[in-house]
Amino acid sequence: MQRKxxxxxAAVLLAAVLAGCTGGSGVGGSAPDSKGGDTGTTAPVAQPxxxxxxxxxxxxxxxxxxxxxxxxxxxxxDETLQEKAYAGEATLTYDTDRRDGCDWKVASAAxxxxxxxxxxxxxxxxxxxxxxxxAEELYASKQTAADLPAPAASASxxxxxxPSPSGxxxxxxxxxxxxxxxxxxxxxxxxxxxxxxxxxxTPADLQPRVLDxxxxxxxxxxxxxxxxxxxxxxTVTVVFRTSNVIVTIEYAEQxxxxxSAPDSKxxQDKARKLAAKLASRLNG
Numbered sequence: 001m002q003r004k005x006x007x008x009x010a011a012v013l014l015a016a017v018l019a020g021c022t023g024g025s026g027v028g029g030s031a032p033d034s035k036g037g038d039t040g041t042t043a044p045v046a047q048p049x050x051x052x053x054x055x056x057x058x059x060x061x062x063x064x065x066x067x068x069x070x071x072x073x074x075x076x077x078d079e080t081l082q083e084k085a086y087a088g089e090a091t092l093t094y095d096t097d098r099r100d101g102c103d104w105k106v107a108s109a110a111x112x113x114x115x116x117x118x119x120x121x122x123x124x125x126x127x128x129x130x131x132x133x134x135a136e137e138l139y140a141s142k143q144t145a146a147d148l149p150a151p152a153a154s155a156s157x158x159x160x161x162x163p164s165p166s167g168x169x170x171x172x173x174x175x176x177x178x179x180x181x182x183x184x185x186x187x188x189x190x191x192x193x194x195x196x197x198x199x200x201x202t203p204a205d206l207q208p209r210v211l212d213x214x215x216x217x218x219x220x221x222x223x224x225x226x227x228x229x230x231x232x233x234x235t236v237t238v239v240f241r242t243s244n245v246i247v248t249i250e251y252a253e254q255x256x257x258x259x260s261a262p263d264s265k266x267x268q269d270k271a272r273k274l275a276a277k278l279a280s281r282l283n284g
Contacts, residue, residue, distance in 0.1 A: 066104065071113065089103045116248075208223075236268050
């Protein structure tokens with residue numbers, strides 16, 4: 001007669017303990033992967049931007065800078081009004097670490113000056129796109145919207161292509177032109193529009209253009225418009241990007257009573273000087 005195998009209760013208990021050790025994870029074991037079907041090849045997360053906060057826009061320009069850009073402040077005799085003019089007016093924003101702007105507008109005997117400074121910190125909500133890459137994309141759209149003209153030839157470049165009186169260096173003379181000037185009058189002067197720029201034309205170095213000495217990338221725009229009066233308002237805009245922050249400066253001036261627009265070079269120099277200060281402050 002065959003005996004039945006007898007297993008003691010202790011042996012059964014030991015087997016159960018060993019099975020528990022080799023089975024599924026229990027308390028204190030490794031947590032299951034929260035991403036079902038993850039093969040372990042996770043895409044790298046893009047780096048966050050360099051800047052996490054922004055400067056205060058209404059404190060971006062000191063009193064000396066504002067005196068230079070807004071001369072009407074010094075003409076104000078009321079101290080309360082003068083301090084209000086220095087303080088500027090903050091633009092409405094819901095998160096000053098993402099965007100902050102400030103407006104100054106001051107009238108003087110000569111005209112009205114307006115300054116606007118805007119800081120924008122760009123954040124990408126795509127883990128595969130860095131904040132800086134997103135800022136580059138936004139900056140590019142701003143430059144495209146400005147519709148900058150093609151770079152104009154400088155005076156030296158123009159001189160290289162201007163025919164010399166002797167017909168030596170420079171572009172070759174028109175083979176169809178004779179001593180009498182077939183394309184002009186008897187003196188040889190051309191009958192068509194002169195190739196020489198008119199005195200009122202904006203020089204090439206003051207045209208709206210890309211700037212290569214400001215931030216990571218920058219451009220300047222310069223426009224003249226006529227409002228309800230005969231005075232022409234000039235607006236100079238400088239936009240530059242430093243990492244994931246885009247800074248916009250708009251500087252406008254309208255004379256009280258004048259048919260001519262404010263001086264382009266003077267306004268551009270002032271706007272660029274302020275832009276350089278703000279870029280230095282961001283990088284400081």
